[in-house]
Amino acid sequence: MSHYTQSALLTDLYEITMMQAYFSEGMNDRAVFEFFVRKLSPARNFLLAAGLEQVVEYLSGLRFDQDDIAWLRACGLFDPGFIESLRDFRFTGDVDAMPEGTVFFENEPVLRISAPLREAQLVESRIINLLHFQTLIASRAARCVIAAGGRQLIDFGLRRAHGAEAGLLSARASHLAGFDGTATAAAATLFGIPVFGTMAHSYIEAHDYETDAYCRFAHAFPKRTTLLIDTYDTEAAARQVVRLARSLRAQAIAISAVRIDSGDLDAVSRRVRAILDEGDCGDIRIFASGNLDEYALQDLIGKGAPIDGFGIGTRMNTSSDAPYLDCAYKLMEYAGQPRCKHSMGKVNLPGSKQVYRRRDGNGVMVGDMLALHDERIEGDPLLKPVMRDGALVAAPPGLQDIRRYAGSQLAGMPAGLRMLGPAQAYVPSVSPGLLDMARKLDAWLRAQSANDRARWEGEAV
Amino acid sequence: MSHYTQSALLTDLYEITMMQAYFSEGMNDRAVFEFFVRKLSPARNFLLAAGLEQVVEYLSGLRFDQDDIAWLRACGLFDPGFIESLRDFRFTGDVDAMPEGTVFFENEPVLRISAPLREAQLVESRIINLLHFQTLIASRAARCVIAAGGRQLIDFGLRRAHGAEAGLLSARASHLAGFDGTATAAAATLFGIPVFGTMAHSYIEAHDYETDAYCRFAHAFPKRTTLLIDTYDTEAAARQVVRLARSLRAQAIAISAVRIDSGDLDAVSRRVRAILDEGDCGDIRIFASGNLDEYALQDLIGKGAPIDGFGIGTRMNTSSDAPYLDCAYKLMEYAGQPRCKHSMGKVNLPGSKQVYRRRDGNGVMVGDMLALHDERIEGDPLLKPVMRDGALVAAPPGLQDIRRYAGSQLAGMPAGLRMLGPAQAYVPSVSPGLLDMARKLDAWLRAQSANDRARWEGEAV
Structure with a gap:
């Protein structure tokens, strides 16, 4: 810097x-x-x-x-x-x-x-x-880390951080406090922080069929794929993921996770978990994001929502409260x-x-x-x-x-x-x-x- | 940038x-x-x-x-x-x-x-x-501009802005919205924004006598001097300023303003104004700062506090509300x-x-x-x-x-x-x-x- x-x-x-x-x-x-x-x-x-x-x-x-x-x-x-x-x-x-x-x-x-x-x-x-x-x-991120009780936490906050330096330094400060990684590529190059990211809603929307988007993305990233499933109908998308996972297994392509970015995350994650489990996809993790903070984490985890990891953005990166x-x-x-x-x-x-x-x-x-x-x-x-x-x-x-x-x-x-x-x-x-x-x-x-x-x-x- | x-x-x-x-x-x-x-x-x-x-x-x-x-x-x-x-x-x-x-x-x-x-x-x-x-x-700064009703507004917020870029861009955004200038020197060099600043409490404290601090600073900046008067006893300092202004006039040195950074700004500014006016210093302006925002401006101006300009920092630069x-x-x-x-x-x-x-x-x-x-x-x-x-x-x-x-x-x-x-x-x-x-x-x-x-x-x- x-x-x-x-x-x-x-x-x-x-x-x-x-x-x-x-x-x-x-x-x-x-x-x-x-x-x-x-x-x-x-x-x-x-x-x-x-x-x-x-x-x-x-x-x-x-x-x-x-x-x-x-x-x-x-x-x-x-x-x-x-x-x-x-x-x-x-x-x-x-x-x-x-x-x-x-x-x-x-x-x-x-x-x-x-x-x-x-x-x-x-x-x-x-x-x-x-x-x-x-x-x-770091102080707000530490509260999220405590609330997450060991679940994966990724910094998602560059876009609404207050400028470039705030985005980069909040990736650093949150990692220091216990976050697992960041979505910000430049924070990986500057600080060596593990970096995560796959697709936005626009990726799904740019395709005429949601399933085509999933299938092509999985082929482009056969080792690590998280599919975003809440663009149109989350449960229908989860069922598509199950079908796709079966056919991709034959090609040695694994879907590692699905992401849910909207809705009642507790209720939706339970239904998605059930669909995945019934479809023999117990190994596919559920990742959640969307206006989360330590209070939402405590609430979701307290209710037993089957969510394995969280993307935390704006509220952490601006210390909004x-x-x-x-x-x-x-x-x-x-x-x-x-x-x-x-x-x-x-x-x-x-x-x-x-x-x-x-x-x-x-x-x-x-x-x-x-x-x-x-x-x-x-x-x-x-x-x-x-x-x-x-x-x-x-x-x-x-x-x-x-x-x-x-x-x-x-x-x-x-x-x-x-x-x-x-x-x-x-x-x-x-x-x-x-x-x-x-x-x-x-x-x-x-x-x-x-x-x-x-x-x-x-x-x- | x-x-x-x-x-x-x-x-x-x-x-x-x-x-x-x-x-x-x-x-x-x-x-x-x-x-x-x-x-x-x-x-x-x-x-x-x-x-x-x-x-x-x-x-x-x-x-x-x-x-x-x-x-x-x-x-x-x-x-x-x-x-x-x-x-x-x-x-x-x-x-x-x-x-x-x-x-x-x-x-x-x-x-x-x-x-x-x-x-x-x-x-x-x-x-x-x-x-x-x-x-x-810019949106929060515009609210301050509306509340200030034409009084001078200076961005004071680098220190608690969220990083360097936030400090610099908030100087730009607030100037764009109607602020008169900024305290951030680099914002002047990058964007050509008028820049303001004179002394902190530490300057007064580093001297054994407050009056020595005022006198020496006025000699160092004979054209534009704002003296900070709330380090020890604001009213006593205002009286010192009156005496000093008289002796400096003979040397063609003008004190342009005093700054008050703490206390009940309405009450204190009235007492300071009275001391200055009684001391034939009606030309010395009063500048106020310290945790201000548009609500404080509206309140002070509504009460008729005799304040000519305001330094607005943290609450504007973080859009704290x-x-x-x-x-x-x-x-x-x-x-x-x-x-x-x-x-x-x-x-x-x-x-x-x-x-x-x-x-x-x-x-x-x-x-x-x-x-x-x-x-x-x-x-x-x-x-x-x-x-x-x-x-x-x-x-x-x-x-x-x-x-x-x-x-x-x-x-x-x-x-x-x-x-x-x-x-x-x-x-x-x-x-x-x-x-x-x-x-x-x-x-x-x-x-x-x-x-x-x-x-x-x-x-x-």
């Missing part, structure tokens, strides 16, 4: 205006920013971290190229000296992050950047853009001083942080604690070193390793969090060290504000 | 498996497909067509490159002869479409492709992906024969169609009719020729022309459709010719199904 997705201008303009102001002020001390989700949607009991690999690619490749420089000159906002300084721009900072596939909760930093201020500021928009989207999709996360990338420390927005009546948690997770003897999570990054707390630290001085600490894990890790993370959640409905929230506690720092910062901010006003009342700037 | 967004593999695998089946069957007669939205969300009284320019770019540049060919070979599903045929693949078809910025309604074809079957099939996934997303965003359209790209005709999925109990509308719109003497829309493309009906035909034999009929309109056209389209809607709440649906009627064709096709499909079964019962295939 490169091109405009790698452009240094793929950011909010204010990141660059702030950089210029910092440049003219000579401000470039070390800044710590953290990405976190403030509050989970009522429709989510947990979130699954995803997108780190793309963040690392972005940070590693970040440059202002000739076109970027030319635009900055032409737009009339920036000083020549500042623009020149961008020619050598590189990301030289440190990154610590939860590995992709980690389950996390509100206010927990998922990624922490420690870098010279201008670098840490510029990357805000794209880091949020990447972590927000893949985490959003919660299409964004309440996430932020916030300055936590600058030049060694903790920093924070002062929200009246709320305790904010500044400083460079770590999340510690405790588990019981069976490996089930029993509590998280937010702490200062150098505070010693019981439990496993969730943020791990990813980059130091702009370089990777280790080769990033492969997608299959991430997928296995995500599976173990989902398995290690308390049962309540695995339910689709709202569970008692899993809220991290706050360490004594962090609380103490927050209180001290609050007092410092109040003193600074008072000093600031006093300066103003005494003198002109 | 090129690279993977232009890959021929940015499609569902089934488009390519169908192509191979058509290739082995020698089927490549002319096919007509149409893109349309089946039903509008209850949260939308109209939709605004967008995305055609990107569709045309995609169709014009569509090629299977070496990497695509190599992957098709390696994946083991496709025949060498078929793969070889793709080296010369070009889109050679015709495109008719509603110009971008056209208001449209349920079941109205927005785009019609007439092309050799394999070409028309392959492009399905990306055409839907492009038209769906920009139409989704209706994050997808119930849209489809369906085969309507093959080899001169109308085609259709047979949904029991529903009349489907096959064939190559046109939409005719009638207006009253004031130019206000009074009714649309779906008709056969060659039927003569009263009103203006909405689908216009865009490509013939794979080539553009005329240079595409510029974004500013599209924006003006969209404005006139929104102004020409009946008042009810411009309300934010649900209006009486504007439903196109169906022409006698089209109804007649649908009935004939229904009878033909029934006859074909009966023939198909009869063939099966008599013989083996």
Whole structure:
């Protein structure tokens, strides 16, 4: 993934205006920013971290190229000296992050950047853009995986994903969360995800006879054929499939599955299963699709619908019931001083942080604690070193390793969090060290504000 | 926009498996497909067509490159002869479409492709992906534009848009719908959209004193400065701005606006306005942001909040209240024969169609009719020729022309459709010719199904 997705201008303009102001002020001390989700949607009991690999690619490749420089000159906002300084721009900072596939909760930093201020500021928009989207999709996909109880799940969502990158990254995020594959061919080439697909209704309709369509398709793909049977009359089509399967067996062509894309999937799948079984086609699987999500999966599986696999599209790829996360990338420390927005009546948690997770003897999570990054707390630290001085600490894990890790993370959640409905929230506690720092910062901010006003009342700037 | 967004593999695998089946069957007669939205969300009284320019770019540049060919070979599903045929693949078809910025309604074809079957099939996934997303965003953005009543609107949504392309295309779609500009720098370079941005809370927080931050930023950007005033204490910050504005005037530095990003925007903006006005800063505008959408705009403006401009992000860029359209790209005709999925109990509308719109003497829309493309009906035909034999009929309109056209389209809607709440649906009627064709096709499909079964019962295939 490169091109405009790698452009240094793929950011909010204010990141660059702030950089210029910092440049003219000579401000470039070390800044710590953290990405976190403030509050989970009522429709989510947990979130699954995803997108780190793309963040690392972005940070590693970040440059202002000739076109970027030319635009900055032409737009009339920036000083020549500042623009020149961008020619050598590189990301030289440190990154610590939860590995992709980690389950996390509100206010927990998922990624922490420690870098010279201008670098840490510029990357805000794209880091949020990447972590927000893949985490959003992986989290909804994980709910589908839990609801599917081991049945096959295929991502069907390119067409209504929000653009090309959303289609490709949601194929990745859903595979990471446990989906078996995707329908999107380019996601197979980019990420090595298993790819699936056979025919649309248009294929049937373009033929004068449905049976001709089936027969010819089976001959074109003798090893793996799924026939779509709901174009005209689903049960009649299932009976045609039975007859066809018999005659194709003699030619060593196997029909592997039928797909149903409309109607009452529970009722129709039962009738189709009966027709197939009575026709000695017990080996033909039933695959279903059409506006499905985790609730539909739970309902169909709960009723015992004989469906072996599901195509899940739009609702997963747009996270339709919660299409964004309440996430932020916030300055936590600058030049060694903790920093924070002062929200009246709320305790904010500044400083460079770590999340510690405790588990019981069976490996089930029993509590998280937010702490200062150098505070010693019981439990496993969730943020791990990813980059130091702009370089990777280790080769990033492969997608299959991430997928296995995500599976173990989902398995290690308390049962309540695995339910689709709202569970008692899993809220991290706050360490004594962090609380103490927050209180001290609050007092410092109040003193600074008072000093600031006093300066103003005494003198002109 | 090129690279993977232009890959021929940015499609569902089934488009390519169908192509191979058509290739082995020698089927490549002319096919007509149409893109349309089946039903509008209850949260939308109209939709605004967008995305055609990107569709045309995609169709014009569509090629299977070496990497695509190599992957098709390696994946083991496709025949060498078929793969070889793709080296010369070009889109050679015709495109008719509603110009971008056209208001449209349920079941109205927005785009019609007439092309050799394999070409028309392959492009399905990306055409839907492009038209769906920009139409989704333009439609929500248009609601914000109507609610804003002429106040400035800036797209703030890159960070929580669903990936890079979503961020960039939502900047385009919202500008087309009437937004004044975007915060996304790369959208300015790609589409020439006016770009805005100054500072985040982190800029204030990185300084030991808020006033120092303001003063230094104003010196760094003496021509255009918007100061963010809600980091610590909004009213105290507004008073600092007044004092600072006085001292900066002597240096010919003007503060153009303050931004408020949190709190009760109505109450806070009134207090800030009063402080600014009392401090002889009536020329400093107030800009507001933070989880805004058309409902918040209507509410704030209805109450008379003294806000001059708004930053609209997440809720517009994800179309959060209706994050997808119930849209489809369906085969309507093959080899001169109308085609259709047979949904029991529903009349489907096959064939190559046109939409005719009638207006009253004031130019206000009074009714649309779906008709056969060659039927003569009263009103203006909405689908216009865009490509013939794979080539553009005329240079595409510029974004500013599209924006003006969209404005006139929104102004020409009946008042009810411009309300934010649900209006009486504007439903196109169906022409006698089209109804007649649908009935004939229904009878033909029934006859074909009966023939198909009869063939099966008599013989083996």
